[in-house]
Amino acid sequence: SQQGEEDPQALSIQEGENATMNCSYKTSINNLQWYRQNSGRGLVHLILIRSNEREKHSGRLRVTLDTSKKSSSLLITASRAADTASYFCATDADGGSNYKLTFGKGTLLTVNP
Amino acid sequence: KAGVTQTPRYLIKTRGQQVTLSCSPISGHRSVSWYQQTPGQGLQFLFEYFSETQRNKGNFPGRFSGRQFSNSRSEMNVSTLELGDSALYLCASSFLQGANTEAFFGQGTRLTVV
Numbered sequence: 001s002q003q004g005e006e007d008p009q010a011l012s013i014q015e016g017e018n019a020t021m022n023c024s025y026k027t028s029i030n031n032l033q034w035y036r037q038n039s040g041r042g043l044v045h046l047i048l049i050r051s052n053e054r055e056k057h058s059g060r061l062r063v064t065l066d067t068s069k070k071s072s073s074l075l076i077t078a079s080r081a082a083d084t085a086s087y088f089c090a091t092d093a094d095g096g097s098n099y100k101l102t103f104g105k106g107t108l109l110t111v112n113p
Numbered sequence: 114k115a116g117v118t119q120t121p122r123y124l125i126k127t128r129g130q131q132v133t134l135s136c137s138p139i140s141g142h143r144s145v146s147w148y149q150q151t152p153g154q155g156l157q158f159l160f161e162y163f164s165e166t167q168r169n170k171g172n173f174p175g176r177f178s179g180r181q182f183s184n185s186r187s188e189m190n191v192s193t194l195e196l197g198d199s200a201l202y203l204c205a206s207s208f209l210q211g212a213n214t215e216a217f218f219g220q221g222t223r224l225t226v227v
Contacts, residue, residue, distance in 0.1 A: 033215065040201060042119075042220035088156065090216075099144050099207060100169050101216060103156035 006089060006104040014112050019076045021107040023089030024069075030092045032065060033101070034074050037086045046074070046087075079111045115140065117206050117219035125225045131192040134222045138185050138206030145187040146216065147179060150201040159202075162187055163209065194226045 007022045023032070031050045035043040049056045049065045049072065056063045062075040076083055086108050090101040118137040126132050138145050147159040158171040162181035179189040185206075191198055201223050205216040 035218070040221075040223070042117075042203060043205075043218035045215050045217055048215050090156075099146060099161050099163075099209060099214075099216075100158050100171075101146070101148075101205070102158065103148075105155045 006087070006107040008107060009105070010108045010110070012110040012112065013079055015079060015081055017079055017111075019079050019083070019109055019111070021074045021087050021109070023072045023074070023104055025072075025089075025091050025102075025104075026070065027091075027093050029067075032063075032072050033090045033092070034061075034063060034072075035088045035090060037088065037106070039085075043088065076109075079109075081111050081113045083109060084111045085109060117204055117217055119202075119204050119219035119222050121222060122220065123223045123225075125227060126194050127227055128194055128196060130194050131190060132194060132224060133188050133190045134202055134204075134224075136187045136189075136204030136206075136219060138187070138204075139208075139217060142206040142208050142217075143185050144207040144209045145181055145185065146205045146207070147187070147189050148203045148205065149173075150203060150221075151199075156203070159189065191224075196226050198224065199226045200224060 005024050033048045034046040037043050047058050047063050049063050060077045065072045086106040088103050088106045090103045120135045144163045146161040148156050150156045161169040165181045176192045181187045201221045203221045204219045207214050207216045
């Protein structure tokens with residue numbers, strides 16, 4: 001079953017605009033990771049945020065985590081056409097010796113030049 | 114450092130056949146996980162191996178199996194292929210230092226069953 005649910009399912013913006021994607025999950029987690037996938041290829045790791053962290057930055061990416069609401073958001077600032085991809089959140093609920101990621105269905109982001 | 118390498122990239126098989134997919138993790142990573150991605154079900158966990166032991170298994174039939182070798186390379190096997198097994202199969206490798214660790218994925222193997 002899907003632990004995470006991304007929202008919106010699809011997002012279309014113009015180059016230079018910011019894109020915000022949200023992820024909700026159901027159970028307690030150890031960490032949450034965001035990935036990018038270009039057109040049916042492999043997943044590219046973007047960022048990991050631990051359950052005791054509230055915000056994390058990496059370049060043009062900003063991730064927030066609200067464990068009380070069981071939700072996370074990914075903000076991409078100053079978007080580029082190359083950011084066009086599907087974005088997934090993945091949660092690790094077990095952690096430690098039972099490593100298993102549970103993914104949401106993803107948000108398809110289209111950045112128009 | 115080389116990334117996660119999956120071979121082959123593409124496969125076409127006939128119903129009833131079996132297939133073996135290979136994954137070489139990032140050097141030094143001992144945990145290898147496998148995921149199936151389909152348009153209908155999304156990304157689903159298959160199994161995870163650590164030090165040649167399967168530690169966790171997803172909700173897939175016994176036709177799906179895997180193993181890990183002493184050099185951490187992993188293979189997964191699907192026997193008696195069905196049309197519904199057509200999917201992108203992704204392998205992830207992790208260093209697993211503590212509970213908070215990133216998983217890095219390969220480019221995947223696109224399996225088409227006809």
